[in-house]
Amino acid sequence: MELSHEYLTENREYKDYKDFVANCKLTKPENFNFAYDIVDRYAELAPEKRALVWIDDFDDEKIFTFTDISRESKRAAAWLKSKGIKKGDTVMLVLRRRYEWWILMPALHRIGAIVIPATDQLLQSDFEYRTNAADVKMIISYDNPHVQTEIEKAKVNSPSVQYLVTVGPDREGWVSFHGEYEKCEADFPRPEGEEKTYNDDPMLLYFTSGTSGYPKMVLQDFTYPIGHIMTAKYWHGVVDDGLHLTIAETGWAKSTWGKLYGQWICGTALFVYDMNMLKPDKMLQMIAKYGLTTFCAPPTVYRFLVRQDLSKYDLSLCQRFSTAGEALNGEVFNKWFEKTGKKIYEGYGQTESTIICGNFKDYSEIRPGSMGLPNPLYDVEVLDPDGKPVPRGEIGELCIHVEKERPIGLLMGYHKNKELTDAAFEGGVYHTGDNVTQDEDGYVWFVGRKDDIIKSSGYRISPFEVESVLQKHPAVMECAVTGVEDPKRGMAVKASIVLSQDYVDRDPKEMEVEISTFARENTAMYKVPRIYEFLKELPKTISGKIRRIAIREKDNKKEDK
Structure with a gap:
């Protein structure tokens, strides 16, 4: 049994995305409290229903x-x-x-x-x-x-x-x-x-x-947990009495996205692997051994997993794989599908929200590289700096309309900071701060944070677009593309790269030539990086997102000297 149907106006499968948008709505009861209305209800109605399977690196297990x-x-x-x-x-x-x-x-x-x-x-x-x-x-x-x-x-x-x-x-x-x-x-x-x-x-x-x-x-x-029904049921695709793993430490917002609220409301148990560090082979063993039914991890993890010999692991019980945190490039999606026969369902949201865009169930086709389609709970629109809608295919900021009401799952505001809260909700919309494009069919494509866009020789360049090309090269484990001040172009495109294990001992100049040649063969010349730096690791936020701003700040200090 699952309790999600008590918070849905209709408890059924939808024919397609259009039906999903028109009819999927959530209700919030008076004075909802997750502990009493979900945890205690399950304890009352299904006392033996499994909630949590926990294991650590020493094989200590608790259920x-x-x-x-x-x-x-x-x-x-x-x-x-x-x-x-x-x-x-x-x-x-x-x-x-x-x-x-x-x-x-x-x-x-x-x-x-x-x-x-x-x-x-x-x-x-x-x-x-x-x-x-x-x-x-x-x-x-x-x-x-x-x-x-x-x-x-x-x-x-x-x-x-x-x-x-x-x-x-x-x-x-x-x-x-x-x-x-x-x-x-x-x-x-x-x-x-x-x-x-x-x-x-x-x-x-x-x-x-x-x-x-x-x-x-x-x-x-x-009411925030109720909003994550959309995250768990329609994006993660969790199943009643299943076993779900989202790879996230509990200090990240991704833990309440994938390790607690929506999953328990939808009746699935949580699998928690308390690991000291990610070991791709051990993670795949866990998925197979415990028979996980759904799995979610950031793109970085998939980049490690897809390099393993996946034929050694029985992933047949895992019905759905999903990802969020950074945009997923098409190369990883294609390799994963080729090796497993299973798709990766991308989603997008923020600490401030539940899922904003995603590939929901199989209500629409997956377009690799796209974050998917808007969550029906959010009235999403792509706007220019003046708050006006941009034409389809052009870059703008992803915003959520809140003129009528604040949707379930969207932040109350920024604690003790009215100025910041007012700015985030200026003009009757919530400003995500993320630049995107939306194609003619409504699919949303991530471009970058508003301050990540590179303007070079009159062109506006998306870091993600260039990163997606570079990551197709087998030598590139991770990369971050940024702009560096340049007297001729305004900005020059720079690639900071972490090399795959098989390439770390190669001569950096040789690797620069090889990767640069690959980039010129696979993307427009104006996007090709002019500067390369090879690093042992990329600067990241505590939630695992690449901090391009840290790279830019470091480069600016070099310029000042």
Whole structure:
């Protein structure tokens, strides 16, 4: 059984995308709370229904039913309340992929506290900024000595933080989560009165990784999980009683996209592989061994997986593969399809939203390289800087109309920053900041962040378009294309490249000639990079997106010298 049908005006398969757009609508009940209305409902209606399959690198395995999650999250909520955590308080979770995250998330929803998932890659200054910006009251961390040391250093300058909590072995100055919460009663009735939660209460806060400046605080309300029915059911294609894996650390917004809300609402169990680092062969073994039914990973992961001997792994039970985070180039799509017979369904969205565009079910054909078609919940339009629609095929900013109402799943605003919020919603639309084109059939094609477009010799060049060509060369594992100031052209096209393992020992000048020749043979001359730099790794945000701005800033400093 699945509960998604309770939030859909029609519970049926749609004939095609046109039918999907016209008739797929979501409803939000009064005062929805994910912990009570999803987790506890499953525990009541299907006590043995599998919720979570967790495994780590040491083959330690734990399986949780919804009854388990319901019971333990109530126990955790009771413990949190005993520590003074109340509605509206902010609690930071730094738990990587530890199973406790799936207990603490609904526990905090029960109370009405605001959850701040955070990555374990943060350092002292990162923690200080976040704790002070969001008035964090408690930090709960897994037992990584380096991470916990950074948190301890940050606490000195974080007056709002009252408790540091460890989910691992005892640590001096820290509260033991397991040592205390397990002693509490698993009883936490739905709050009433002043502690009652409402649909428009803040529930979740993410610090966006950003491409420049300090991270913004994206605030989502209690209806946000409902919006992810579109993500899980129609893009991921999850199935009732299936097993879904989205590769993401819990500090990323992708974790609530693919590791919690929509998937549980749609009745599928979550597979969590708590790995120290990605090993492509081990990941493929996990998909085969556990019989995953749906799988989602960023394009970078597919670039590693597709280079394996995929014939060694039984992927037959996995009904659907999907991707998001960066645009997927057609070469990876084609190689994956050639080797597995399965397509990769691309999707696009932001920390500020649920899925905005995607390849939904099989309601339309996949056009490799396109992000797909707009989510029916979002009134999407491509606009010029004056807020006017651009002709099909021309570059503009992807925007979402909000004049009538804010759609389910779109951010409430940027916490404590009215100026930034007003700018994001200027002109009655939400501005994504992403430049795209939309073809005659409505498919959306990613061009780049507004500040990533390269203007060279009068041409507007999409970094992604050039990157897609370069990545067809077997030597190119990853690349980022940026513009460098040039007195003749205005900007020159530069390619920063991470070479594949088989090519890392080759002479850089030789590789530059080979890749440049390949580019000239496969794209227009004005797009061909004039400058090449070979790196061991590309600068990325904590959510794994390439930071082209970091490359540009580094190049600008060189120019200044």
